[in-house]
Amino acid sequence: xxxxxxxxxxxxxxxxxxxxxxxxxxxxxxxxxxxxxxxxxxxxxxxxxxxxxxxxxxxxxxxxxxxxxxxxxxxxxxxxxxxxxxxxxxxxxxxxxxxxxxxxxxxxxxxxxxxxxxxxxxxxxxxxxxxxxxxxxxxxxxxxxxxxxxxxxxxxxxxxxxxxxxxxxxxxxxxxxxxxxxxxxxxxxxxxxxxxxxxxxxxxxxxxxxxxxxxxxxx
Numbered sequence: 001x002x003x004x005x006x007x008x009x010x011x012x013x014x015x016x017x018x019x020x021x022x023x024x025x026x027x028x029x030x031x032x033x034x035x036x037x038x039x040x041x042x043x044x045x046x047x048x049x050x051x052x053x054x055x056x057x058x059x060x061x062x063x064x065x066x067x068x069x070x071x072x073x074x075x076x077x078x079x080x081x082x083x084x085x086x087x088x089x090x091x092x093x094x095x096x097x098x099x100x101x102x103x104x105x106x107x108x109x110x111x112x113x114x115x116x117x118x119x120x121x122x123x124x125x126x127x128x129x130x131x132x133x134x135x136x137x138x139x140x141x142x143x144x145x146x147x148x149x150x151x152x153x154x155x156x157x158x159x160x161x162x163x164x165x166x167x168x169x170x171x172x173x174x175x176x177x178x179x180x181x182x183x184x185x186x187x188x189x190x191x192x193x194x195x196x197x198x199x200x201x202x203x204x205x206x207x208x209x210x211x212x213x214x215x216x217x218x219x
Contacts, residue, residue, distance in 0.1 A: 007052030014200030042066035059112030132187035140173035168209015
């Protein structure tokens with residue numbers, strides 16, 4: 001299978017501290033979270049505004065735990081993720097990601113609204129007709145990048161690794177200027193919302209770029 005390309009207008013991500021006990025309840029046996037501090041792990045929330053793909057334009061939300069990367073051929077990823085919930089704005093995007101990437105999904109369409117202001121981007125997500133997530137990410141300085149990330153997946157058919165190259169303009173900082181709101185909603189049922197620090201310790205914003213996925217590898 002050739003490389004799969006997804007173009008995006010914007011992709012924003014916040015890294016939030018939450019308890020390692022919560023992370024371990026999410027992760028399958030045999031996968032450990034990265035701990036920036038003892039007893040604290042990293043919840044990564046990412047929202048995409050895709051404008052190019054095999055299944056058209058769509059929005060996507062990803063909840064993941066940061067885990068140790070798998071180093072191969074001397075390539076060191078910037079971060080490695082274990083996504084446990086992905087949500088999309090279209091059924092076609094959802095079916096595509098489940099079939100090709102074995103990603104676990106919220107099985108109904110969500111609505112994603114992007115509010116663009118100078119120096120900040122807010123994503124509002126509605127699921128089942130109610131607010132499920134609101135995240136604001138701010139910018140700092142911008143530079144063109146080509147960075148490798150990894151994603152680990154596991155379902156009834158086995159365990160998988162996806163190598164993902166992010167290309168585009170990137171702003172990344174630790175100024176603690178962003179914010180997340182996680183309502184009491186079934187969309188957030190795997191998170192103890194009150195124990196998630198609402199300010200991200202790291203903010204990432206990619207724009208005018210693409211994701212390039214290598215063929216999925218079975219582990």
